[in-house]
Amino acid sequence: GDSVTQMEGPVTLSEEAFLTINCTYTATGYPSLFWYVQYPGEGLQLLLKATKADDKGSNKGFEATYRKETTSFHLEKGSVQVSDSAVYFCALNGNFNKFYFGSGTKLNVKP
Amino acid sequence: DGGITQSPKYLFRKEGQNVTLSCEQNLNHDAMYWYRQDPGQGLRLIYYSQIVNDFQKGDIAEGYSVSREKKESFPLTVTSAQKNPTAFYLCASSRGLAGGNTGELFFGEGSRLTVL
Numbered sequence: 056g057d058s059v060t061q062m063e064g065p066v067t068l069s070e071e072a073f074l075t076i077n078c079t080y081t082a083t084g085y086p087s088l089f090w091y092v093q094y095p096g097e098g099l100q101l102l103l104k105a106t107k108a109d110d111k112g113s114n115k116g117f118e119a120t121y122r123k124e125t126t127s128f129h130l131e132k133g134s135v136q137v138s139d140s141a142v143y144f145c146a147l148n149g150n151f152n153k154f155y156f157g158s159g160t161k162l163n164v165k166p
Numbered sequence: 167d168g169g170i171t172q173s174p175k176y177l178f179r180k181e182g183q184n185v186t187l188s189c190e191q192n193l194n195h196d197a198m199y200w201y202r203q204d205p206g207q208g209l210r211l212i213y214y215s216q217i218v219n220d221f222q223k224g225d226i227a228e229g230y231s232v233s234r235e236k237k238e239s240f241p242l243t244v245t246s247a248q249k250n251p252t253a254f255y256l257c258a259s260s261r262g263l264a265g266g267n268t269g270e271l272f273f274g275e276g277s278r279l280t281v282l
Contacts, residue, residue, distance in 0.1 A: 087268045098172075098256055098273035099209075106268040144208065148267045152197055152216060152260060158208035 057082045057149040061157035064142075068164050074132040076160045078119075078145035081126065086147040088112075088121050088128040093142045093159070102130075102143070140164045168193045172257050172274035179244070179251070179281050187242045187277045189257035196262030198240035199271065202226060203254045212255075215240055216262055244279060252281045 062077040080088065087106045091099040103112030108123035117132045128145060145157040170191045179185045191198065197216050201209040211224030215234040229248025234240055240259075244251045255277045261269040 085267075087270075089270055091271075091273075096276075096278075098170075098275045099258075099271075100273070101270050104270055146271075148260075148269070148271075150267070152263050152267060152269075153214070154199070154211075154258075154260075154271055156209045161206075 057086065057147060057153070057155050059145050059147055059155050059157040061143075061145045061160055064159070064161040066160060066162050068135055068162070070137055070164055070166050071134045072164075074130070074135045074139075074162070076130040076143055076145075076162070078128045078130065078157060079126050080128065080145075080147050080155075082147055082149050084150050086149045088119070089146040089148070090117070090119055090128070090130050091144040091146060091156075093144065095141075099144060135162070135164045137164045137166055170257055170259055170272055170274035172255075172277050175275065175277060177277060177279045179279060181281060182246045184243055184245050185279065187244070187255055187257075187279070189240045189242065189274060191238055191240075191257075191259045191272075193259055193272060194237070195259035195272070196237070196264060197260045198234065199258045199260075200224075200230075200232065200240070200242045201256045201258065203256060203276075209256065212242065251279055254278050 089104045090102040103114040105112040105121035111120045173188045199214040200212040213232045215221035231243045257274045258271040
């Protein structure tokens with residue numbers, strides 16, 4: 056079945072450091088891929104998405120490229136800020152409009 | 167503004183009581199979902215509905231029930247049969263099957279249920 060695996064956290068970085076959060080997926084068919092962000096006590100917000108192979112999603116300095124050959128969708132940001140501290144979820148929309156989420160990666164950014 | 171409204175934000179329940187969490191959307195979305203999130207955990211699907219008057223069990227449906235009588239509403243009842251109901255509950259919606267699989271999920275702000 057469809058599934059998403061993302062790197063365990065927490066990830067702790069200093070401000071202005073480079074961020075990578077790894078995400079790989081298993082899916083039948085051609086899913087769409089997403090990154091969501093969750094701040095404490097809130098719901099999830101869409102950060103970026105990609106709907107087909109080689110698409111690059113980007114938003115607020117974050118980027119992720121849909122790599123079909125490696126079944127990956129790694130999240131990157133060149134220079135993180137304290138305000139980026141949150142939990143990040145990788146997700147896919149597979150067959151029958153059913154969504155699958157990774158377990159989440161907590162990011163802590165220190166000043 | 168269009169969005170998803172969950173209520174109440176916080177809810178306390180005594181053991182043996184049923185409680186109902188409300189979820190309303192004005193996005194004109196066909197599909198709606200309920201997820202459970204435990205501290206430090208990912209999201210687990212409870213129930214989902216692709217269209218009015220139809221819904222399917224997710225991965226952890228035992229002890230929960232839903233209804234989908236209106237397009238904009240998808241209430242979740244946590245019954246006394248749910249042995250460990252303390253959790254954060256998230257409602258979400260999407261365009262549904264008519265939108266293919268390119269549409270994203272839109273989430274409400276969540277409801278935190280605590281069993282006393």
